[in-house]
Amino acid sequence: MAKQERAVRTRRIFLEAAAEVFDEYGYDAASISVILERAQLTRGALYFHFTSKEALAQGVLDEAVTTLGFSPQTYKVQEWIDLALLLAYRLPREPLLSASIRLSVDPKSRSLFSTRWPDWIQLSLDLLATAKERGELQQHADPATIARLLVGAWTGVQLVSSSLPQQPDLVGEVSELFALILPGITVPAVLTKLDISPRRPERLLAEARPEQDSPALHEGSAPRS
Template sequence: MAQQERAIRTRKIILEAAAATFDEHGYESTTIAEILERAEVTKGALYFHFPSKGDLARGVLAAAVTTEGVRPHALKLQELADTLLLLAYRLPREPMLSAALRIAVDPQARRQFGTAWPDWAELMAGFLREAKARGEVLAHTDEEEVGRMIVSTWTGVRVVTEGLPGTYDLPGEIALLLRLLLAAVATPAVLPRLDISAARAAHLYDDMPARRAEVAESAPRGISG
């Protein structure tokens, strides 16, 4: 068990080092030597977990599709909004997420590895399907189409605001986006009950350690002996 835990920890260290380096230099300019130096592991350990730099990029993309920190809610649309607000707050603070976006918007890297966008679109569609089953969204809503539009517009907001003059708060911009999008799909009874404020993003982020502890506590225990 201890050996398995060490292997999991080593893999995490390597992946985080790769993400930070990709985020700083881009995929093409990053070298394995730079990742090794940052991770402080041997070349053998790195190649045991990730046979190539491309596998590291794929690992970063996979790790970026996450609902970590989002608590279950009576409204499925609130969980959808919380996922996107929290992502907006975490992105500038966590290289794993910003590196995945940098890989996705790099045409050369995208041709090699694809993106996590289809997974994000399906995640959003899943929220919408459950929300529709609960009567939270309008009956004419096409969950797959709206899921794609959510991912497309979220990414567009992130990329475009980086190039605009002035300073833009990403959670604030995403809150504005959600107000516009959810007004088109949420039922009139549900829409006023949704909290899609930028302040909620900060609250969700501050709550993440407690949420992680709860998830860890509820996880099945290993059987010893």
């Protein structure tokens, strides 16, 4: 393994260990020694990549706005739906993503690092504004309001569903949320063409190539069947 490749892998191991520990203990109670124990690597290796707990938390949050599995669609509204469904599918499977929500709702961590919600709102707004220009949305639909409210609604649906005894499946919940909202914002001709199936994100991820993360949002060209 090349030196640089090993460094990338080591960095990733620390981020994932830190994410798990932040997720379990919260930011305040998370300690470097527990993170080291989880990562099973040396303190020296850690400090080469991250000089403090703060740097680890920032590293976790930096990984949180991700568009893996995303690919261009006929309708911009579909791309917006895809972002939300993909994140719902990946979150319970990836500690880095659940830790970033945990850090965002933790007021101490939030005051130190802020949250990634504004980035998600901006990403949604870009897609919805184009959708509006293309006539996919109803006249009265305001892209900025919808973008902001849906990032909130998505986050709360995740929090509440994860706390309920029967723990409803997050992708199913987000799909139901779109079923409630889309009739009020998209034009009927587009509405009938949209796919909000809970099985969609798994299919999108299977079709995506690994190198297709974030930059692909504006440049991606993965084939869609």
